[in-house]
Amino acid sequence: MNPDHEAKANVRVTVTTTAVIINLLVVLVLDEIYGAIAAWITELEIPKTESTFEEHVILKAFLLKSMNAFAPVFYVAFFKGRFAGRPGDYVYVFKDFRMEECSPGGCLIEVCIQLGIIMLGKQLIQNNVFEIAIPKLKKMYRTYKEEKDGSADEEDKDSKREPQRWDLDYDLEPYEGLSPEYMEMVIQYGFVTLFVASFPLAPVFALLNNVIEIRLDAAKFVTEIRRPDAVSAKEIGIWYNILSGISKFAVITNAFVISFTSEFIPRMVYQYLYSETGTMHGYTNHTLAYFNTRNFKPGTAPHDTDFDRQLRICRYKDYRDPPWSPEAYQLSKQYWSVLAARLAFVIFFQNLAMFLSMLVAWLIPDVPRSLKEQLKREKALMMDLLTGEKRERLRNMGQRALQSIRFVTQQVELSFRGVFFHEFC
Numbered sequence: 001m002n003p004d005h006e007a008k009a010n011v012r013v014t015v016t017t018t019a020v021i022i023n024l025l026v027v028l029v030l031d032e033i034y035g036a037i038a039a040w041i042t043e044l045e046i047p048k049t050e051s052t053f054e055e056h057v058i059l060k061a062f063l064l065k066s067m068n069a070f071a072p073v074f075y076v077a078f079f080k081g082r083f084a085g086r087p088g089d090y091v092y093v094f095k096d097f098r099m100e101e102c103s104p105g106g107c108l109i110e111v112c113i114q115l116g117i118i119m120l121g122k123q124l125i126q127n128n129v130f131e132i133a134i135p136k137l138k139k140m141y142r143t144y145k146e147e148k149d150g151s152a153d154e155e156d157k158d159s160k161r162e163p164q165r166w167d168l169d170y171d172l173e174p175y176e177g178l179s180p181e182y183m184e185m186v187i188q189y190g191f192v193t194l195f196v197a198s199f200p201l202a203p204v205f206a207l208l209n210n211v212i213e214i215r216l217d218a219a220k221f222v223t224e225i226r227r228p229d230a231v232s233a234k235e236i237g238i239w240y241n242i243l244s245g246i247s248k249f250a251v252i253t254n255a256f257v258i259s260f261t262s263e264f265i266p267r268m269v270y271q272y273l274y275s276e277t278g279t280m281h282g283y284t285n286h287t288l289a290y291f292n293t294r295n296f297k298p299g300t301a302p303h304d305t306d307f308d309r310q311l312r313i314c315r316y317k318d319y320r321d322p323p324w325s326p327e328a329y330q331l332s333k334q335y336w337s338v339l340a341a342r343l344a345f346v347i348f349f350q351n352l353a354m355f356l357s358m359l360v361a362w363l364i365p366d367v368p369r370s371l372k373e374q375l376k377r378e379k380a381l382m383m384d385l386l387t388g389e390k391r392e393r394l395r396n397m398g399q400r401a402l403q404s405i406r407f408v409t410q411q412v413e414l415s416f417r418g419v420f421f422h423e424f425c
Contacts, residue, residue, distance in 0.1 A: 012103055013113070020114050023072050024121040031126065034064035055238045058179060062186065062242055069187055072118065073195055076102075077111045077253075077261050086329060087316055088295040104317050108262050111198040119191040119202060123209045127184050128216055135173040135224035143171055175228040181217070182239050189243060193250035197257045247357075255349040259342040269341050274334070286334070288315040290322040295329075 038060035047053040084099040085091040091099045102110060188209070192202045221228075259265050270283050291314050293301065313323075319335030321327050367375075 016110055016113055017117065020072075020117045021121070023114075024118050024125075027068055027072070027118060027122065028126055030068050031065055034068055035061055038064055051237075054177075054179070058182075058238050059242075061179075061183065065183065065187060066190060069118065069122065070190060070194065073111060073114050076107055076114050077195065077198065077257055080107055080110070086289075086318060086320065087291045087314070088297060088300070088329070090300065106261065106263055108198055108257075111195060111257070111261060115191065115195050115199045115202065116205075119188075119199075120205060123188065123205075123213075127188075127209065127213060131213075131216055131220055132224070135220060138173050139171060139224065146171075169226055172226045173224055175226050177228075182236070184213075186239065186242055186246070190246050190250075193246060194253045195257060196250075197254045198261065251350055251353040252346075255346040255353075258349070259345045265342045265345055266338050269334075269338050273337065287317055287319070289318045289320040289329075289332075290314075291316055291329075292323040295323065 039057055041060055042053060042056045045056060047056055081099075081101040083091055084101045093099060188206050192206050196202055266287065267280060267283060270286055271278060271280060274286060275282065293312055293314060319332045319338065321330050321332050323329065
């Protein structure tokens with residue numbers, strides 16, 4: 001509707017950005033709702049222990065919140081434009097609305113916009129603003145409510161005394177545990193790893209966000225939240241399994257992003273299989289299929305102009321046989337060649353990444369070699385100490401036993417002497 005030609009020239013980027021911002025607001029709202037739903041479902045299960053309850057809540061909350069955060073990016077990366085059909089045979093929803101497609105250049109730029117706005121907006125609004133604003137608002141509301149309830153008791157003896165440190169601490173927000181902090185980092189880790197091939201700047205923005213969030217969390221824990229109870233733990237629990245699962249799944253998603261969402265594989269196939277010069281010259285023409293405008297279904301053709309009435313053949317981005325072929329508009333051999341190359345790249349990339357991860361894990365063990373040797377030495381010293389104490393104990397027991405035997409022998413000898421002397425007398 002904007003008459004400005006420059007605005008119309010950038011309409012796709014404008015619409016994509018606007019839609020992503022609206023989607024970000026929906027994601028933030030649903031994130032809070034899914035957290036409450038996960039806690040409610042876990043309470044219905046009635047777990048036996050507190051640790052089991054916490055693990056079930058964490059797992060359900062992660063599944064719901066991760067789907068809420070990553071589903072839009074997955075849709076744009078792997079589903080948008082895949083089922084839209086072709087000219088003359090488009091797929092319609094509710095018989096009136098065509099399935100949306102990506103730009104002729106592909107969906108990779110839209111994935112980048114989607115991931116960048118959702119990740120940065122979620123970190124800025126939810127992880128930083130909400131962490132400071134919500135505890136302050138809760139504290140103000142609780143203080144106002146307590147003052148309102150205590151205003152009727154004007155004869156209280158302690159009403160005029162200065163508030164003590166424990167009074168001020170009690171007015172702070174109760175400590176809810178580290179699960180929200182872990183959830184923020186895990187979701188951020190998913191954004192950084194799952195689609196890093198489409199948005200390489202994601203780790204940089206995550207680092208900047210974490211540098212800022214360290215100070216915000218410090219201010220929140222010191223000034224806005226009651227002192228937490230110290231609880232010892234051997235490990236991070238179920239969060240380690242979640243992070244490990246995300247790491248393995250990230251290998252698969254990045255392989256599919258590179259092979260199916262980007263133009264990397266089609267370019268390589270064209271350059272090494274179809275190009276006469278071994279260069280990218282003619283690549284765009286190679287990726288465009290032919291369509292006869294007479295094959296439009298009634299009511300689906302665009303509005304005619306003087307130029308369109310003379311136009312009979314147009315081009316569109318796809319790998320299909322031309323209309324004059326015996327198998328018109330069927331998937332061409334080039335399509336199956338590109339598909340085979342894409343699947344081969346996914347398998348190769350996945351196995352290469354897994355091999356490199358195992359190699360790095362072998363080269364850089366969890367426990368350093370020097371620490372292992374030190375632990376072995378300490379264990380050997382402990383065994384020597386225990387063995388020496390055991391020998392000393394056995395020696396002492398042997399001496400005591402020998403003394404006991406001598407004492408018993410002496411007593412028996414004295415008894416025999418007494419009996420013999422009595423008989424002699």
